Amino acid sequence: xxxxxxxxxxxxxxxxxxxxxxxxxxxxxxxxxxxxxxxxxxxxxxxxxxxxxxxxxxxxxxxxxxxxxxxxxxxxxxxxxxxxxxxxxxxxxxxxxxxxxxxxxxxxxxxxxxxxxxxxxxxxxxxx
Amino acid sequence: xxxxxxxxxxxxxxxxxxxxxxxxxxxxxxxxxxxxxxxxxxxxxxxxxxxxxxxxxxxxxxxxxxxxxxxxxxxxxxxxxxxxxxxxxxxxxxxxxxxxxxxxxxxxxxxxxxxxxxxxxxxxxxxx
DNA sequence: GCCGTGTTTGACTTTTACGTCAAAGTCAAC
DNA sequence: GTTGACTTTGACGTAAAAGTCAAACACGGC
Numbered sequence: 001x002x003x004x005x006x007x008x009x010x011x012x013x014x015x016x017x018x019x020x021x022x023x024x025x026x027x028x029x030x031x032x033x034x035x036x037x038x039x040x041x042x043x044x045x046x047x048x049x050x051x052x053x054x055x056x057x058x059x060x061x062x063x064x065x066x067x068x069x070x071x072x073x074x075x076x077x078x079x080x081x082x083x084x085x086x087x088x089x090x091x092x093x094x095x096x097x098x099x100x101x102x103x104x105x106x107x108x109x110x111x112x113x114x115x116x117x118x119x120x121x122x123x124x125x126x127x128x
Numbered sequence: 129x130x131x132x133x134x135x136x137x138x139x140x141x142x143x144x145x146x147x148x149x150x151x152x153x154x155x156x157x158x159x160x161x162x163x164x165x166x167x168x169x170x171x172x173x174x175x176x177x178x179x180x181x182x183x184x185x186x187x188x189x190x191x192x193x194x195x196x197x198x199x200x201x202x203x204x205x206x207x208x209x210x211x212x213x214x215x216x217x218x219x220x221x222x223x224x225x226x227x228x229x230x231x232x233x234x235x236x237x238x239x240x241x242x243x244x245x246x247x248x249x250x251x252x253x254x255x256x
Numbered sequence: 257g258c259c260g261t262g263t264t265t266g267a268c269t270t271t272t273a274c275g276t277c278a279a280a281g282t283c284a285a286c
Numbered sequence: 287g288t289t290g291a292c293t294t295t296g297a298c299g300t301a302a303a304a305g306t307c308a309a310a311c312a313c314g315g316c
Contacts, residue, residue: 056273058234
């Protein structure tokens, strides 16, 4: 047990390049082990990469992702820091709620587009 | 009636720069009128800008936004084009559904973070 | 008549998130 | 013992989406 993943295993699984993983390491997002110079990824690394990619999909920057990881790794103990964090979390949530609404609006718009397409297709199909 | 908006009016309303609007015009997303060299934005332009910004928020590229605008302005009449469009719409929808899920997952994670913060704050508050 | 504010074009710069390529090391397999 | 698959670092390149800056035009108010 205690499996290791190679870098290409993960790039294949997630559809990313080795450059991307190297970049994430350079940026301090992940810290795979090494055997010699070769990177060895543990399940925890793999899981973290998954979360990084999720963050990426919803538009977080590398800096934001790093910050989130930081909070998990080493939550602030001081009161001012905590209050600041709460404020920033609240802002992010507002942001995400807006984005969710944007997505829902766009989804219904796409519904309409598709319907219009299908109607038009039916017309053409009948006409010919 | 038939109001015109100045460029700064719109940049202020939407929190963007004039450069951004000029950029969108260069990219063919908007086509404000002119009085001499000065751009005059009509309500329809303003509305379109709103939609462009919504597209931007959910991660559409300029090219994608342009394509969407194009479809609205001049929907395809040919069958193959229509079928292609339907396929692309379906892909986009899948993409957006994934994004929505990502957002929802992240929102609940943020709930947890905030709760942890509040708990921690309460502990500190009681302890001192 | 000039001041402040707004606007224009054009050119150059910046940031983010990687892509691409070169040169070299590792290691199992044949 | 060399081929082939994989990996490393380092350096340079790139695409998207603006930011920044300069020089000049527009115009209402005082």
